[in-house]
Amino acid sequence: MNPRWLGILAGVLIAAVDSPADEWKLPPETIALKPGKGREVVLGQCAMCHSLDYITTQPPLPKAGWVASIEKMRSKYGAPVPTNSVALLADYLTEQYGKPAAKP
Amino acid sequence: MRVRDLNRRRFIRVAAGVAGGMAAVPGLIANETYEMPFENGSRELVRYPEKRPLIRLTSRPPQLETPMAVFNEGILTPNDAFFVRYHLAGSPPSRDVLTPDAFRLQVVGAVRKPIEISIADLLRRFEVTEVVAVNQCSGNGRGLFTPRVGGGQMGNGAMGCARWKGVRLVDVLKAAELEPAAKQVLFDGMDKPVTATIPDFVKSIELDQALDPDLLLATEMNGQPLPWLNGFPLRLVVPGHYGTYWIKHLHQITVVDSSYKGYWMDPAYRIPDDPCAHIEPGSKPRRTVPISRFNVRSFITSLAEGVQVRSGEKQRVRGIAFDGGSGIREVTFSDDGGKTWRGAELGRSEGRFGFREWTVDWKPAGPGERTLWAKATNRLGESQPLEALWNPAGYMRNVVEPVKVRIV
Numbered sequence: 001m002n003p004r005w006l007g008i009l010a011g012v013l014i015a016a017v018d019s020p021a022d023e024w025k026l027p028p029e030t031i032a033l034k035p036g037k038g039r040e041v042v043l044g045q046c047a048m049c050h051s052l053d054y055i056t057t058q059p060p061l062p063k064a065g066w067v068a069s070i071e072k073m074r075s076k077y078g079a080p081v082p083t084n085s086v087a088l089l090a091d092y093l094t095e096q097y098g099k100p101a102a103k104p
Numbered sequence: 105m106r107v108r109d110l111n112r113r114r115f116i117r118v119a120a121g122v123a124g125g126m127a128a129v130p131g132l133i134a135n136e137t138y139e140m141p142f143e144n145g146s147r148e149l150v151r152y153p154e155k156r157p158l159i160r161l162t163s164r165p166p167q168l169e170t171p172m173a174v175f176n177e178g179i180l181t182p183n184d185a186f187f188v189r190y191h192l193a194g195s196p197p198s199r200d201v202l203t204p205d206a207f208r209l210q211v212v213g214a215v216r217k218p219i220e221i222s223i224a225d226l227l228r229r230f231e232v233t234e235v236v237a238v239n240q241c242s243g244n245g246r247g248l249f250t251p252r253v254g255g256g257q258m259g260n261g262a263m264g265c266a267r268w269k270g271v272r273l274v275d276v277l278k279a280a281e282l283e284p285a286a287k288q289v290l291f292d293g294m295d296k297p298v299t300a301t302i303p304d305f306v307k308s309i310e311l312d313q314a315l316d317p318d319l320l321l322a323t324e325m326n327g328q329p330l331p332w333l334n335g336f337p338l339r340l341v342v343p344g345h346y347g348t349y350w351i352k353h354l355h356q357i358t359v360v361d362s363s364y365k366g367y368w369m370d371p372a373y374r375i376p377d378d379p380c381a382h383i384e385p386g387s388k389p390r391r392t393v394p395i396s397r398f399n400v401r402s403f404i405t406s407l408a409e410g411v412q413v414r415s416g417e418k419q420r421v422r423g424i425a426f427d428g429g430s431g432i433r434e435v436t437f438s439d440d441g442g443k444t445w446r447g448a449e450l451g452r453s454e455g456r457f458g459f460r461e462w463t464v465d466w467k468p469a470g471p472g473e474r475t476l477w478a479k480a481t482n483r484l485g486e487s488q489p490l491e492a493l494w495n496p497a498g499y500m501r502n503v504v505e506p507v508k509v510r511i512v
Contacts, residue, residue: 078301
């Protein structure tokens with residue numbers, strides 16, 4: 001598991017058991033991504049800027065839809081996703097949360 | 105088109121590895137879930153500060169939706185049930201920067217007398233007034249679009265109606281003395297992006313609209329200070345217009361002499377330049393304009409999708425209607441899927457920007473399934489389509505929303 005993600009997860013768990021008396025605390029994130037090739041890269045690249053429910057609540061998008069999302073994150077929001085990671089991200093998202101192309 | 109509105113059908117169960125990849129993190133107390141009426145629509149019900157458990161769409165930043173049953177409680181949506189929508193992961197701003205000592209509103213730019221003022225002084229210096237107005241997310245109902253579109257997958261609960269109290273924007277702008285070249289007014293809140301590359305959430309309003317006395321800088325909703333997640337201590341209220349303009353934690357108003365081109369005005373939050381914001385599903389708009397006023401909507405609130413009612417037992421069906429500010433003229437009701445319609449009785453008006461309650465007597469004749477429809481018309485004669493309109497961003501849904509009930 002990506003060390004950064006471990007850190008986030010630890011933070012989430014600590015936040016969950018920490019003083020419930022603190023009324024201004026936001027409840028923890030509870031989303032875990034499905035296992036699959038590329039999952040660690042998705043965790044590293046996407047969870048930096050937003051919670052993972054931004055991914056898991058989407059309708060089953062075709063691969064072109066996921067690619068468009070990744071490109072939007074890169075070009076409009078300046079996400080530092082390396083060019084050579086785009087295909088891996090798109091494949092994972094399509095496989096786990098999308099609409100894979102119809103098999104011939 | 106799939107004409108189900110399971111929005112009101114509440115299947116509450118414990119979240120334990122439910123569909124769509126939503127899995128509870130081990131060791132956490134599991135939240136209850138709420139089923140939205142579309143594919144991949146399992147959501148957690150989560151309690152946030154000052155809120156009752158609401159439908160959580162996302163957690164960083166928080167986006168919370170109001171369960172439809174709340175809208176049957178009255179035309180004012182309780183603060184603890186009011187929806188929450190943020191864009192930037194650094195939201196909401198920490199409580200420390202929002203305290204009376206720390207927080208200041210600035211009015212700067214093309215003005216002769218820039219202002220920097222505390223909330224207490226703002227309320228002392230300017231006349232305090234109120235408006236009852238609906239706030240609604242541009243993408244309210246996006247999850248119900250067919251074909252589906254990407255973006256926040258909400259049911260119809262990203263709306264609410266409150267009594268907003270504050271000072272008029274026009275009074276504050278006049279006190280700052282606008283330069284003759286003033287063209288637009290920009291609004292920025294204290295919620296900030298997590299990286300410098302992400303555009304800050306800034307919205308622009310044309311000057312003539314900004315001078316409309318309906319626009320408020322609000323400090324209270326429903327007689328209480330704004331909840332933290334609804335913009336404490338100050339938010340812009342733009343009655344009749346989509347929530348994207350209702351900047352929360354508003355701390356800077358900048359008057360400019362040009363047209364603002366920021367990301368959240370263009371390309372974000374734009375609709376096809378067409379009277380209905382509608383294009384052929386799957387196609388791309390040729391020209392777009394910024395989203396602005398609400399279209400007409402109505403909902404049945406007293407009967408949830410899938411409920412059983414007794415044949416021959418007369419009941420009062422109730423609901424809400426609203427529009428972009430001309431006011432609701434008429435609501436009609438159909439219990440035969442739109443073959444015949446009859447007029448509903450409108451409740452007391454709380455002003456042209458609020459939810460308007462409507463009621464109608466109904467005697468179910470059964471047994472069998474019946475589809476109930478409510479359709480509103482505003483004072484301009486605008487109404488709701490029976491077939492859903494479509495645009496690629498999933499904005500401005502206003503189709504007549506059916507409620508299927510079972511008569512026994």
